[in-house]
Amino acid sequence: MQRKYYEAVIVGAGFGGMGAAIQLNRLGTDNIAILEREDDLGGTWHVNRYPGLAVDIASFTYSYSLAPNPYWSRMFAPGAELKRYAEHTADTYGLRRSMRFNTVVEGARWDEREQLWTVSVRDGEPLTARYLLTATGVPLATQVPGHTRHGDLPRQGPPQHRLGRLLRPDRPEGRDHRHRRHRRPAHTAGREERHRADRLPAHPDLGHSQNGLDALELAAAVNRGALAPAVAGGWAAGESLLVHADDPKSDGERSGKAIAADRMAIIIACSWPRAELTTLAHRHNPSEPDDLFRAVAACTTNREAARLVVSALEATGVEALALTKPTGYSDQAAAQRMVALLANPRSQLNDVTKAFRIAMRRLYRIRNIILHGGATHGVALEAALRTAAPLLGAGLDRIVHATENIDPLDLAARAEVALQLVHGETGLTTVDLLEPVR
Numbered sequence: 001m002q003r004k005y006y007e008a009v010i011v012g013a014g015f016g017g018m019g020a021a022i023q024l025n026r027l028g029t030d031n032i033a034i035l036e037r038e039d040d041l042g043g044t045w046h047v048n049r050y051p052g053l054a055v056d057i058a059s060f061t062y063s064y065s066l067a068p069n070p071y072w073s074r075m076f077a078p079g080a081e082l083k084r085y086a087e088h089t090a091d092t093y094g095l096r097r098s099m100r101f102n103t104v105v106e107g108a109r110w111d112e113r114e115q116l117w118t119v120s121v122r123d124g125e126p127l128t129a130r131y132l133l134t135a136t137g138v139p140l141a142t143q144v145p146g147h148t149r150h151g152d153l154p155r156q157g158p159p160q161h162r163l164g165r166l167l168r169p170d171r172p173e174g175r176d177h178r179h180r181r182h183r184r185p186a187h188t189a190g191r192e193e194r195h196r197a198d199r200l201p202a203h204p205d206l207g208h209s210q211n212g213l214d215a216l217e218l219a220a221a222v223n224r225g226a227l228a229p230a231v232a233g234g235w236a237a238g239e240s241l242l243v244h245a246d247d248p249k250s251d252g253e254r255s256g257k258a259i260a261a262d263r264m265a266i267i268i269a270c271s272w273p274r275a276e277l278t279t280l281a282h283r284h285n286p287s288e289p290d291d292l293f294r295a296v297a298a299c300t301t302n303r304e305a306a307r308l309v310v311s312a313l314e315a316t317g318v319e320a321l322a323l324t325k326p327t328g329y330s331d332q333a334a335a336q337r338m339v340a341l342l343a344n345p346r347s348q349l350n351d352v353t354k355a356f357r358i359a360m361r362r363l364y365r366i367r368n369i370i371l372h373g374g375a376t377h378g379v380a381l382e383a384a385l386r387t388a389a390p391l392l393g394a395g396l397d398r399i400v401h402a403t404e405n406i407d408p409l410d411l412a413a414r415a416e417v418a419l420q421l422v423h424g425e426t427g428l429t430t431v432d433l434l435e436p437v438r
Contacts, residue, residue, distance in 0.1 A: 006032055006129045015062075021034055033098060036102075070373070106122050243260050268356050276334050
């Protein structure tokens with residue numbers, strides 16, 4: 001019996017399967033077959049119909065990087081909208097011609113001698129392929145009526161990765177894939193509940209808020225990933241924490257979502273002095289241990305160490321620190337910045353806040369160009385991200401590890417007040433700008 005040969009067979013016509021097909025086409029492989037057990041494409045967004053169905057992460061991060069969608073109706077788009085997006089993507093990239101619906105894959109066998117897969121389908125002739133990619137979804141069944149997910153493809157032969165990962169059976173990464181991280185199901189909590197102003201309480205074992213962890217997940221692309229998702233994800237992380245439903249909607253400078261940039265800038269500015277002072281405390285490296293070195297070594301908190309450096313700088317200036325490590329030149333500049341800050345804290349902090357605000361607002365503008373204009377290769381993307389990424393990381397770190405699990409909006413409000421009160425009658429110092437009042 002003559003078997004139909006394909007360069008690649010993809011099992012599943014959901015987002016993973018379509019993404020794999022698009023990438024194969026871009027690599028010059030168009031002799032592919034996409035096998036789908038349902039009667040149409042879209043995967044879970046075609047199968048499921050239960051009330052309130054929606055994506056459980058920000059919609060733009062659930063989009064293909066090569067097919068960004070600037071028209072999502074909301075941050076967590078409903079299922080029907082995702083289904084339409086899948087159909088549009090399939091039509092745009094001509095994937096339907098490779099799809100075979102109502103085709104149930106019953107097994108796959110690897111022929112070591114021929115170096116080919118044989119894929120068995122119900123009520124049909126087997127297919128052979130050089131590559132086999134399975135994108136069948138998470139093998140779980142939920143308790144929500146009418147909501148099911150497909151199970152794993154029965155396997156005979158080497159392991160296969162899911163979600164459209166191209167795999168040859170002799171590749172070492174295919175040997176063991178027992179350690180997987182599964183996302184919390186979308187139906188366990190409504191998206192509106194997860195992003196309300198009264199944030200969910202922190203998990204007792206995590207030490208910081210679930211919303212902060214969600215924001216870090218959104219910002220993951222900033223560390224590694226294409227520029228467009230990095231910019232969009234980075235901004236979404238800050239916006240998810242620092243925008244309130246009651247924020248002004250006028251055309252003013254501090255209105256709309258851009259206010260998240262201002263709030264993030266204030267939090268970063270108020271975190272900056274202690275971070276810089278703590279670094280200087282641990283970079284103090286005299287040839288022979290002096291009083292400052294011994295005092296810092298005895299500190300149990302960074303707060304204490306920062307205060308010691310403040311006292312030393314106020315007493316004798318930069319000369320108080322022996323900055324002899326390989327980072328000495330940058331440390332000297334940091335020490336000079338701290339001396340200037342301690343001499344005129346309000347003015348210096350306001351100037352720093354303005355600079356941070358410019359960087360964060362530039363990130364917001366670039367994000368708008370990407371999501372609303374569909375431009376993913378602008379010359380300003382890399383420059384904006386290079387400036388904003390470390391600031392964003394500092395801000396998110398401060399929010400996630402804030403004392404007392406304070407709400408990010410409350411932390412921003414505390415920072416704004418601190419800029420007005422520092423070194424005033426209240427005795428608030430540059431070390432304690434974000435500390436709660438005792």
